[in-house]
Amino acid sequence: MRAVITAATGMAAQELNVQVISNNIANLRTTGYKKQRAAFQDLIYDHVRRVGAQASDQGTILPVGVDLGGGVKTVGTPRLMGQGTLLPTGNELDIAIRGEGFFKIQVPDGTYAYTRDGSFMMDAQGRIVNAQGNPVQPTVTVPNNSSGLTINAQGQVSVLLPGSTTPTTVGQIGLTRFINKAGLKPIGDNLFQDTPASGAPQDGIANTDGFGDMQQSNLEQSNVEVVTEISDLIAAQRAYEMNAKVVSAADQMLQATSQMFR
Template structure:
């Protein structure tokens, strides 16, 4: 029966939905994580009686038709790029973006990736790097024996050098934005790469031309809402169970039909 295969597509769709929700919950404490949701569409229809077709020789038109759906399909798992809450850390190299933009990271092969995770460190050369040791762009090197590291809302990095009474600017951390942020491809490690869907990267300075500002000694938390995810999980589980019930009912109907031939 058609319902057997239709319900099977529903079970597969809800299984994927649970996988997406579980990943959101697993990354609840991941810095800068942006949650996903599963998006579905109905499958092609079998038009047994096409609506609007001629119903008689007198030219009457069918006001309604008979359309049998083929189930559901997954069309994507779009990422929601809404702002996460900022959490103070007290670490001078922690930076949160409040608004639009991504940090630009240079990879070992010379390519660039993008992240909202501003939990930066300093490597053995004094460069500001991410957790994997890749430098933030533009590359900034903190001089030895410097103190009082300050990063303002535009990303200017200043330190107090030995023998100096005024801060010295040693560089500026830039931001990058995209026309379609949801078109970025995640590659793990809190990193994204640009794709034809995201549009070309647009480099700029924080707190100018629509870019967000930077907040030193803060980190952006994941934009995952626990209550919403749990309610979505319950709904997906119930939908899975109902599709499984349909398969069980169809199986019983088929069994009853086969018993007629015994």
Template sequence: MRAMYTAATGMMAQELNVQVISNNIANMRTTGYKKQRAAFQDLIYDHVRRVGAQASDQGTILPVGVDVGGGVKTVGTPRLMGQGTLASTGNELDVAVRGEGFFKIQVPDGTYAYTRDGSFQMDAQGRIVTAQGNPVQPTITVPQNSSGLTINMQGQVSVVLPGSTTPVTVGQIGLTRFINKAGLQPIGDNLFTDTPASGTPQDGIANADGFGDIQQSNLEQANVEVVTEISDLISAQRAYEMNAKVVSAADQMMQSTANMFR
């Protein structure tokens, strides 16, 4: 019976929906995380009677047709790149982007990845790096025994050298933006890579030419809304249960039909 297979597609769709929601909830405290949602479309239809077809020899036209749907399919899990709330940390190496732009990171294979997670550290060479030890681009090295590290809204990193009271700029944290942020490919560790769908990376400076500004001693929180996720989870669970009920009803109808032949 077709209804059984149609309902099965609904169950599979809602299973994936729950997986997406669970990942959002799991990352509700992940710095710079951008939530996802599952997007669905209906499957191909079996046109038993096509609307607009000729209904008689007199040329009358069918005002409605008979179209039997095949169920539902998942077409994507787009990532919503809205701004997350900024939270003050008091750490001088924590930075957040307020507005457009990603931090550019060089990964071990020499290529570049991008992130909204600005919880940076300093390695043994004095370079500003991510939690995985990957250097922020352009590479910035903080001199030994310097003090008073500050990062302004343009991303300029300044320190006070020994024997001096005047801040000296030692580097510039750059930002990168994309025409289609949702087209970035997540690779884990809060990193994204560019794809043909995201467009070419556009490097620039914070607080200029449409880029956002940088806020020192702040981190961007995940843009997950817990109440919304819980509501979506309940809806997905109920939709799964209703599709399961259809499978059960179709099975009972088939059983009734089989009993007629006994």
């Protein structure tokens, strides 16, 4: 019976929907996390009677047709790149981006990845690195005898050297943006890679040419909204239950039909 197969596609779609929602909720406290949503489309139709077809020898036209849908399919899990709330941390190496842009990170294989997670640290060489020890680009090295590290809105890193009362600039943290941010590929560890869908990376300086600015001693929180996710979860659960009811009803109808021929 066609209804069983159609309802089964609906159950599979809502199962995936719940998986996406659960990942959003799991990353509620993940720095710089961008939530996803499941996107669906209806499947191809079986046109039993085509609308607009000739209905008689007199040339009358069918005003409506008989179109039987095949169910639903998943077309993507787009990532929503809206700004997250900035949370003050008091840590001088924490940086939040307010506006457009990603931090550029050099990964061990020599390629680059991109992140909104600005919870940086310093390695044994004095380089500013992410939680995995990968250096922020361009590489910034802080002298080991310096103090008073500051990072301004444009990403310039300045310190006070011994015997000096004037800040010395030791590096510049850059930003990178993409034409289609949703086309970035997530690879874990709060990192993304560029893809043909995202467009080529465009490097620049914070607070110039449309790039966002940097906020020292702040971190961007996840943009997941708890109330919205719980509401979506309840709706997905109810949709799954209704599709399961359809399967059960279709099964009962098949049993009734079978008994008629006994």
